[in-house]
Amino acid sequence: MVKAVNTRSVDQELVKGPVDKAMEVLDALVQPGGPHRLGEIARRTGLTKPTVHRHLRTMAEYGFAEPAEGGSYRPGPRLLGLAAAALNDSRVLELTRPVLADLRRRTGHVAFYAVRHAADAVYVERSEPAREYRMSTAPGQRSPLHACGVGLAMLSALPAQEVEAVLDPRGLEPRTPDTPAEPAAVRTVLAQAALDGYAVDDEYEEPDVRSVAAPVLDADGGVVGAIGVMGLTFTMDAESVQVFGPMVRAAARTVSAGLGARTPALGVVDGASRGERP
Structure with missing residues (x-):
């Protein structure tokens, strides 16, 4: 405020x-x-x-x-x-930039990378297609963790103690009528994100805007950031989310693997977690 x-x-x-x-x-x-x-x-x-x-x-x-x-x-x-020097010297951004460009080409949507600062997600990098409208993911912009896809993705991979520290009801202000602004509601979203391997922002941050994001992990399994794609709801419907979600998850795991993280094989652990046959 x-x-x-x-x-x-x-x-x-x-x-x-x-x-x-x-x-x-x-x-x-x-x-x-x-x-x-x-x-x-x-x-x-x-x-x-x-x-x-x-x-x-x-x-x-x-x-x-x-x-x-x-x-x-x-x-x-x-x-x-100084900002340019710091970004150019970042190993994670070196790995992330080509992945974001690939996501942007394959989905037709803006692809972005964000990191966590306290209870906020901070957008650091994006790859945006040429189009008549622009999404509000400018580098340096902050969003509450509970109200955006990249924030929810990072929360879904954090230890429970850190998550609970963020889920203070006094800090869970709604950004839209659909924002999960109660701890129980956020936990429900995080449980689904942990199961899927990606989080969905269903008009939580902005009306008529939807995003899908997945966490990036380091060699110790710690959360480094999150990769996501964002679009208007009429171009990113429920069916699109089912397609883009695994793509974003795979992109985040590619960057994580480059950082030394051990990630599960796609299509094996994910299917088992849903009770599906291999």
Whole structure:
């Protein structure tokens, strides 16, 4: 929820240190839809305008922010360079990019990779087909774990203790009327995702948008991220989900195998878990 600007008292602000405040300003600065005005960043962070301006001025001096038209700011060249260097040095993204491109070609939908930060999924990479409409999975965008396909996919592969830490009813805010916003409802979705090997976001995050995602694991079986595809509901119906789900699951397992994970053979464990014959 966007916070009201300048409603936080100076005493409340002092609870957080300068580094905490700088990180909040930086996070707001890189959100989609920029460049962002000073007042908008203040609303997002709940910090006062003078505090935000002071941090932006310092970031601009070091190249992490850059003034834009109308008193707004955008990410600076040094920040962009650091981000590019980090992404190019990522083993998982090196493995993921060709897999996403293949998924995009085979499904005709935007394919994307996300990682977890606390109770959010953060979109890191995407491969998008040329079309008249665009999906809201821009790199850097955050979504609650319980309200998106990649988030549910990651939750489905996490240890139970970590899942329960996320399923605090106070944090399960609905994004749409269909969002599973009660712990029991989320557990039901996760149980099905664990059984299938992929999670389905059935208009949980946005109306008329559906996605399918599967977790990516490392050599120790830990959750690294999740791969998914997303489309409008009229192009990704229930039958399409049955086709795309195994494709996304296989893509995630390909990346996981590249990271050293031991993944089950497709069509054997999955069929047995449903009581099907091999």
